[in-house]
Structure formats: structure tokens, C-alpha cells
Amino acid sequence: MSFVTFVSVIGFFLLDIGPRIEMKQQAVFDTVVREIFDIVNDDELSFQRLDSYRIDGYTIIIFDAQQNTIYPIQQPITAKNGELIHLTNGYQSTFDTNGYKVYVSYPVQISAVDVKEIIWLATPFVLLLVSLLTLAGSGLYTYLYRNEKSKLASVFHMMEKNIPYEEIHDVNTMIKLHDYLVIETQVTALYQQLQCAQRAALEQVQQIKQLELEKKTLLEGFTHEMKTPIMASQLLLANVRDDSLSEEQQESLLATENELKKLQQLIKEILFVFHNQQAHDDQPLSVREMIDHLIEEYEVLWSDKGLRIEIDQQQELTFFYHPKLAKKIFSNLLSNAIFHSPPNSVVTIILTNKQLTIKNPIKKTGPLKHSDLAKPFFSYGEEAGTGLGLYIVKTMLKHSHYGFTFDCQKDFTVSIYKKQD
Numbered sequence: 001m002s003f004v005t006f007v008s009v010i011g012f013f014l015l016d017i018g019p020r021i022e023m024k025q026q027a028v029f030d031t032v033v034r035e036i037f038d039i040v041n042d043d044e045l046s047f048q049r050l051d052s053y054r055i056d057g058y059t060i061i062i063f064d065a066q067q068n069t070i071y072p073i074q075q076p077i078t079a080k081n082g083e084l085i086h087l088t089n090g091y092q093s094t095f096d097t098n099g100y101k102v103y104v105s106y107p108v109q110i111s112a113v114d115v116k117e118i119i120w121l122a123t124p125f126v127l128l129l130v131s132l133l134t135l136a137g138s139g140l141y142t143y144l145y146r147n148e149k150s151k152l153a154s155v156f157h158m159m160e161k162n163i164p165y166e167e168i169h170d171v172n173t174m175i176k177l178h179d180y181l182v183i184e185t186q187v188t189a190l191y192q193q194l195q196c197a198q199r200a201a202l203e204q205v206q207q208i209k210q211l212e213l214e215k216k217t218l219l220e221g222f223t224h225e226m227k228t229p230i231m232a233s234q235l236l237l238a239n240v241r242d243d244s245l246s247e248e249q250q251e252s253l254l255a256t257e258n259e260l261k262k263l264q265q266l267i268k269e270i271l272f273v274f275h276n277q278q279a280h281d282d283q284p285l286s287v288r289e290m291i292d293h294l295i296e297e298y299e300v301l302w303s304d305k306g307l308r309i310e311i312d313q314q315q316e317l318t319f320f321y322h323p324k325l326a327k328k329i330f331s332n333l334l335s336n337a338i339f340h341s342p343p344n345s346v347v348t349i350i351l352t353n354k355q356l357t358i359k360n361p362i363k364k365t366g367p368l369k370h371s372d373l374a375k376p377f378f379s380y381g382e383e384a385g386t387g388l389g390l391y392i393v394k395t396m397l398k399h400s401h402y403g404f405t406f407d408c409q410k411d412f413t414v415s416i417y418k419k420q421d
Contacts, residue, residue, distance in 0.1 A: 025108065029091040032058060033104050041097045047071045061103040070100075148180045155184055165192040233260055285326050287317040287356055291349060294327075294334050301335075306344040315353035320401065329393050333358050333414055336390070340412065355417040362412045390414075 032053060039049050040062065050060050050071065062071040090107040151173040158168050168188060175181045295309055302309060319326055337347045337360040350357040390406065397404045397416065406414040
């Protein structure tokens with residue numbers, strides 16, 4: 001690109017500057033001829049006024065009507081009486097005025113051809129000079145570029161190491177290039193804003209963690225303290241049962257015992273949620289083996305209701321999770337299906353290599369909202385559970401490799417699937 005520009009400039013000079021010089025010289029000569037014309041045309045002609053032009057190099061010859069040279073007195077070698085010797089390389093002009101014939105000439109100082117020759121001769125030297133200057137300028141700019149870039153890189157390196165912006169601000173990098181200085185200023189300002197935002201976020205996180213810890217401590221202590229009066233109430237009811245009671249009193253006593261059992265189970269579930277929020281030690285587990293074990297464990301529950309559990313194992317499903325927590329997840333799902341299925345119905349379990357699905361009919365005692373089912377302590381029906389079953393499953397899987405979905409349109413369907421990487 002630079003070479004093309006250089007050739008274009010040289011071509012412009014070759015084609016344009018020579019003719020421009022000649023035109024300028026011609027214009028100067030024409031001006032002088034007009035001045036000489038005015039002098040000769042003056043009635044009070046003074047030949048001494050023409051001497052200054054001759055001193056400047058102009059040839060001026062004036063003839064009278066008889067073709068005799070009257071100026072200059074001593075004829076030049078270029079003129080004789082009535083005869084002119086024309087220059088072969090110069091500007092010439094003749095005119096008649098005031099009874100005189102005047103000849104004016106001036107040699108060409110430099111022509112277009114001369115200009116071309118000069119430019120052609122000077123081009124290699126100019127090109128060499130331009131190349132040297134370009135090389136020196138490029139070397140200097142490259143040095144400055146690398147030096148300034150290394151200064152900017154040192155600032156970025158400190159930012160990568162998460163050094164506080166106060167320390168970076170105190171470092172004087174002495175960047176001289178304006179563009180790099182602007183970049184450093186802008187990046188440093190953004191880094192400062194980022195660190196301020198991070199610090200504010202960390203403070204808020206610490207406050208939230210502190211509030212969560214206080215809430216957890218309060219609720220956990222509260223539930224622990226409830227165990228004692230519940231156990232005392234159960235012992236008191238057991239002692240009362242030994243006394244002679246009417247049938248109505250026995251039913252009231254049984255209902256009270258059931259409520260105490262539900263309360264005891266609720267406390268147990270709450271404590272489980274709080275005690276198992278630590279990091280999980282994941283292990284490969286066979287879902288089919290866990291399901292078979294739970295079906296056997298809950299046999300009394302589902303057989304008393306006349307339920308039938310069908311397993312459709314299409315592929316083997318391996319569940320990578322903590323064994324104790326995994327058992328709690330599948331136990332909650334299977335116990336929910338057994339508890340909420342009407343008598344003499346079918347619970348279907350479908351296994352693939354990526355998903356577990358449990359499907360069961362439900363006893364609807366009213367309209368169900370999908371958004372309410374996984375909320376803590378939500379339950380429906382007179383004999384509903386603690387309302388923590390699905391909430392515990394959802395909470396335990398929230399930050400794992402598995403997702404959790406459910407639907408309650410016709411039957412209740414819950415699925416656990418492996419998330420996409």
C-alpha cells in the first residue's frame with residue numbers, strides 16, 4: 001500500500017509539476033513583456049528604465065522605423081540591423097508600438113523535461129530516505145507498542161490475581177501511548193466497580209447466611225424442644241387407655257394419638273431437612289435394588305390397601321448420590337404414592353437408563369394446584385401427611401445432577417431424570 005502511494009506521488013510530479021513550472025515562467029515573462037510595452041509606449045521614453053530588466057537576464061532590442069537598433073547602443077550578438085536571431089530554448093515576444101519594433105526574450109531556467117530528469121534521478125534517493133525513515137519509525141513504534149503493551153499486561157495480570165483495586169491504583173505504570181492510557185483507565189474503573197459490587201454482594205451473602213443460620217438454629221431448637229412434650233403426651237395417652245373408657249372416649253383418644261404421630265413425623269422430617277444440607281458423598285446406586293427394598297419394607301402398607309405395584313424396567317438406571325439421601329428421596333416418593341392411592345388401585349414404576357417415573361391414581365378431595373404441591377407443609381385431605389415429602393425431594397435434588405418434575409392432571413406422576421450437561 002505504501003509503495004503504491006509513493007509511485008502515485010512520483011507519477012503526479014512527473015506529469016504535473018513540470019508543466020506547472022513552465023506555465024509559471026511563461027506567466028512571469030508575459031508580465032514583464034507588458035511592463036516593457038508600457039515603458040516603450042510612453043511618450044517620455046527613457047531607455048534607462050529598461051536596464052534593470054537586462055540586468056535580470058532579459059534580452060531587449062528596439063528597432064526604429066529604418067530597422068536600426070536604437071537599444072541597446074551596443075548590439076548583442078543575437079541581433080543585427082533589422083535581423084533577429086531567435087532562441088531555441090526560451091521565451092520570446094515581439095511587438096510594435098510608438099513607431100518602434102521591440103524584441104524581448106528570456107532563456108528557460110528549467111523545463112518540464114528537466115523536472116522529469118531531476119525527479120527520476122532523485123527518486124532512488126528519496127525512496128531510500130523514505131524507507132529508512134519508515135524503518136526507523138516502525139522500529140520506534142514497535143518498541144513503544146511492546147513496552148506499553150507489557151505495562152498494560154502487568155495491570156491485567158494483577159487483576160487476574162484479584163489484587164484489590166486500591167493497590168493497583170497506587171501502581172504508576174507510566175503509560176505514554178494515549179490509546180493504551182485510555183484503555184487502562186477504563187478497565188481499571190470497571191475493575192473497581194466490579195470489586196465494589198463483589199464486596200457488597202459478599203456482605204449481603206454473609207448477612208443472608210447469618211440469618212439462615214439463626215433461623216435454622218431457632219427452628220431446630222424449637223423442634224427438639226417439642227419432642228419432650230410429645231413423648232410425654234403419648235405416655236399419658238397410653239396410661240389413659242388402660243382405664244375403662246367409653247367407645248366415644250376411645251375414638252377421641254385414638255384420633256389424638258394419630259395427631260401426635262403426625263406431629264412427631266413432621267418434626268422428624270424437619271430435622272432431616274436441616275441435618276442433610278451438607279455436601280453429598282455421591283456413589284453409584286442401583287435404583288431397581290432400592291425400589292425393590294422399599295417395596296418390601298412398605299409391604300404392610302400397600303398390601304392392607306389392596307394395592308398392586310407394577311415395575312416396568314426398560315433399562316438399568318444408576319443413580320449417583322449419597323446412599324442415605326437417595327433412599328430418603330425414593331422412600332418419600334413411594335410412600336406418597338402408596339398413601340394417596342385409593343384402595344385396590346395400581347402404582348406403576350417405569351425405569352429407563354435416564355429417568356425414573358412413578359404413576360398412581362389419587363383420591364381428590366378438592367381442586368389441586370400444581371404450584372402448591374412442592375411447597376413446604378402443604379397437604380390436603382383429612383388424612384394427609386406432613387406436607388414435606390415432595391418439598392424434601394425437590395430441595396435435595398435442587399443442586400444435584402438430577403431434575404424433578406410432577407403432574408397431577410388425571411393421575412399423579414412424578415419423575416426424576418438426569419439433567420443435560
